[in-house]
Amino acid sequence: MEADGEEIALRCTGIERRFHGVVAVTGIDVAIAKGEIFGLVGPNGSGKTTLVNAITGFFPPSSGEIRLNEKVTTGLAPYRIASLGVARTFQNLALFNGLTVLDNILLGRHIHMRPSVWRTALYWWAAQAEEAANREKVEEIIEFMQLESVRDELVDDIPIGVKKRIELARALASEPSLLILDEPMAGMNQEETEYMARFILDARDERDVTVLLIEHQMDVITGICDRVLALNYGEMIATGTPSEVVSDPRVVEAYIGGSREPV
Amino acid sequence: MFYRLSGVRHFSYTGDRSLYRIPFERNAALALLAAAILAPWIIGELTLTSLVQPWLIWTSAALGLNLVVGWAGQLHLGYAAVMGVGAYAGTHAARSGVPWEIAIVLAGFASMVIGSVFSIAALRVKGLYLALTTLAMQFVIDWSIVHLSVVSGGALASLRAPDMSLLGFEINGTAGLYYVALAWCVLVTIFMMNLRRSALGRALMAVREKDYAAEIIGVRSFVFKLVAFAASSFIAGVSGAVLIATYYHIVTPDQFSTQVSIQVLAMVIVGGLGSIIGTYLGTALILIMPGLVAALFHGATELFDLRIGVETLAHLPNAAYGALIMGCLLWEPLGLGRLYHNMRSYLIAWPFGYLKK
Numbered sequence: 001m002e003a004d005g006e007e008i009a010l011r012c013t014g015i016e017r018r019f020h021g022v023v024a025v026t027g028i029d030v031a032i033a034k035g036e037i038f039g040l041v042g043p044n045g046s047g048k049t050t051l052v053n054a055i056t057g058f059f060p061p062s063s064g065e066i067r068l069n070e071k072v073t074t075g076l077a078p079y080r081i082a083s084l085g086v087a088r089t090f091q092n093l094a095l096f097n098g099l100t101v102l103d104n105i106l107l108g109r110h111i112h113m114r115p116s117v118w119r120t121a122l123y124w125w126a127a128q129a130e131e132a133a134n135r136e137k138v139e140e141i142i143e144f145m146q147l148e149s150v151r152d153e154l155v156d157d158i159p160i161g162v163k164k165r166i167e168l169a170r171a172l173a174s175e176p177s178l179l180i181l182d183e184p185m186a187g188m189n190q191e192e193t194e195y196m197a198r199f200i201l202d203a204r205d206e207r208d209v210t211v212l213l214i215e216h217q218m219d220v221i222t223g224i225c226d227r228v229l230a231l232n233y234g235e236m237i238a239t240g241t242p243s244e245v246v247s248d249p250r251v252v253e254a255y256i257g258g259s260r261e262p263v
Numbered sequence: 264m265f266y267r268l269s270g271v272r273h274f275s276y277t278g279d280r281s282l283y284r285i286p287f288e289r290n291a292a293l294a295l296l297a298a299a300i301l302a303p304w305i306i307g308e309l310t311l312t313s314l315v316q317p318w319l320i321w322t323s324a325a326l327g328l329n330l331v332v333g334w335a336g337q338l339h340l341g342y343a344a345v346m347g348v349g350a351y352a353g354t355h356a357a358r359s360g361v362p363w364e365i366a367i368v369l370a371g372f373a374s375m376v377i378g379s380v381f382s383i384a385a386l387r388v389k390g391l392y393l394a395l396t397t398l399a400m401q402f403v404i405d406w407s408i409v410h411l412s413v414v415s416g417g418a419l420a421s422l423r424a425p426d427m428s429l430l431g432f433e434i435n436g437t438a439g440l441y442y443v444a445l446a447w448c449v450l451v452t453i454f455m456m457n458l459r460r461s462a463l464g465r466a467l468m469a470v471r472e473k474d475y476a477a478e479i480i481g482v483r484s485f486v487f488k489l490v491a492f493a494a495s496s497f498i499a500g501v502s503g504a505v506l507i508a509t510y511y512h513i514v515t516p517d518q519f520s521t522q523v524s525i526q527v528l529a530m531v532i533v534g535g536l537g538s539i540i541g542t543y544l545g546t547a548l549i550l551i552m553p554g555l556v557a558a559l560f561h562g563a564t565e566l567f568d569l570r571i572g573v574e575t576l577a578h579l580p581n582a583a584y585g586a587l588i589m590g591c592l593l594w595e596p597l598g599l600g601r602l603y604h605n606m607r608s609y610l611i612a613w614p615f616g617y618l619k620k
């Protein structure tokens with residue numbers, strides 16, 4: 001699928017990923033335009049996370065090509081891909097325990113900072129200004145994500161719904177051009193889900209990010225996505241606008257035949 | 264009350280990140296520093312040289328190990344060997360006429376180079392395997408020191424270190440040597456305090472907590488583990504050299520054995536992973552441990568007419584370190600530093616204990 005005339009943020013061509021002979025995804029061709037909120041749906045085990053892992057460099061594709069802003073990134077290490085402006089959140093939360101919310105979000109600024117031993121030793125002269133400048137960016141995000149009240153708490157003791165928000169805040173702190181969210185609303189109640197949807201829309205509108213969103217709740221997908229790709233058994237079964245995809249017979253079939261409730 | 268966060272307002276991000284957020288704590292730290300500076304006039308010479316000074320030097324060393332184990336989360340069983348490299352490098356440099364202030368820095372760099380080379384190999388594996396590799400490093404370095412007579416002067420030899428002098432001033436009195444140790448300890452402590460609020464410290468903790476999540480925000484975990492090993496080896500090397508220059512005055516191969524590595528690790532674990540004040544407390548406890556255990560068993564032998572051989576008595580402190588480490592891991596994995604932290608949290612809220620924190 002091609003969105004003509006638009007700038008492409010992410011382009012995947014012929015992506016396949018196998019794990020010891022098991023084909024987790026295959027034949028993925030997708031191009032996401034800048035500024036889009038692009039949904040990725042499919043029953044459990046259909047390869048959504050695997051595709052994201054291929055894009056972010058965790059498990060590079062076995063074959064195929066990935067381009068970010070038309071630059072080939074296939075096979076680059078995750079830290080390189082991060083420095084090219086890709087941020088993601090994890091399906092099972094990956095905050096750093098033992099650190100405060102503030103330090104977690106500050107870590108999102110890592111690629112914009114220059115950590116070193118001598119800067120640490122000569123903190124007052126070599127690091128203090130940089131810390132304050134980055135703190136300012138982080139405070140903007142804390143305000144944007146409404147996390148002021150937990151700023152100084154350890155992430156360990158925070159409820160899961162807020163943790164998901166902190167992880168999004170950490171991802172946003174790196175000022176990414178592509179933001180990948182792996183089930184950011186999982187485990188949230190209705191109200192929290194609506195807030196999260198609002199944050200994602202605002203992030204796109206105010207912070208110029210392109211969003212790749214994995215989500216099981218179809219009302220969220222239809223509510224905020226511009227286009228959607230549906231996977232089943234690692235293959236593309238439908239693409240298009242949310243309403244097209246949701247009513248596509250193969251998608252309905254996949255969900256009824258799959259482990260999830262029909263949509 | 265004096266111990267409060269409320270009413271303390273920081274109007275800048277820099278102020279919010281100051282080393283002590285509570286004025287009382289800053290004043291207490293300054294008072295402690297003043298006491299440390301006046302110590303030669305306050306406490307007896309024997310206490311100063313046989314208790315306080317080794318405490319400061321071993322605390323500096325243990326803080327360096329805490330950087331790797333507590334901050335970066337990598338188990339290290341060969342730390343004493345790295346100190347040994349610095350001790351020999353510094354002593355040899357000083358013996359060949361290099362001024363001590365340079366010899367000490369050279370010692371740090373020698374340890375840093377050797378520690379980093381070993382850790383490049385060691386960091387290809389994780390967890391327990393890494394621990395075993397660092398233990399192997401301890402054996403290799405021990406063996407090299409003993410068997411290369413250019414280094415040690417032979418297995419049973421001991422090398423005399425030249426008298427200490429810094430920037431042309433001879434430092435020979437007990438107070439002078441104590442100040443050298445104190446200065447080094449203060450420097451390491453300040454570095455570790457800065458680490459806690461710097462990008463480097465955060466990156467290390469990210470690697471410790473979740474290396475895959477660290478990678479996704481752009482932290483190269485291999486590089487940062489290496490940086491942790493290098494910095495910690497530098498601290499080890501200087502501490503080793505300071506230990507020889509101001510305290511032992513001679514260097515022998517058995518000063519930096521496997522057993523010493525375990526001792527320093529015990530200081531870190533009992534003190535508390537990642538805790539600075541905990542490292543001070545843990546080091547104190549481990550240092551007075553042999554004395555305590557001996558006194559305890561001496562008392563017991565008298566009381567119950569037990570017969571404990573000298574041999575057994577010599578091994579008891581080791582058993583006690585082991586028990587302490589196990590006890591810590593079982594009941595308070597964050598060690599004495601955590602106990603201090605709990606007390607602090609209690610005081611901050613006192614008398615409104617029902618408030619959180």
Ligand SMILES: Nc1ncnc2c1ncn2[C@@H]1O[C@H](COP(=O)(O)OP(=O)(O)OP(=O)(O)O)[C@@H](O)[C@H]1O
Binds near residue numbers: 024
């Ligand atoms: N590291 C791995 N090793 C082996 N097999 C894997 C690995 N990662 C994923 N798979 C397999 O790939 C397939 C796709 O899994 P994936 O996690 O991508 O699904 P998903 O669409 O994200 O599902 P869910 O909705 O449950 O998150 C599954 O069959 C899974 O067992």
Ligand SMILES: [Mg+2]
Binds near residue numbers: 048049050091
């Ligand atoms: Mg998944």
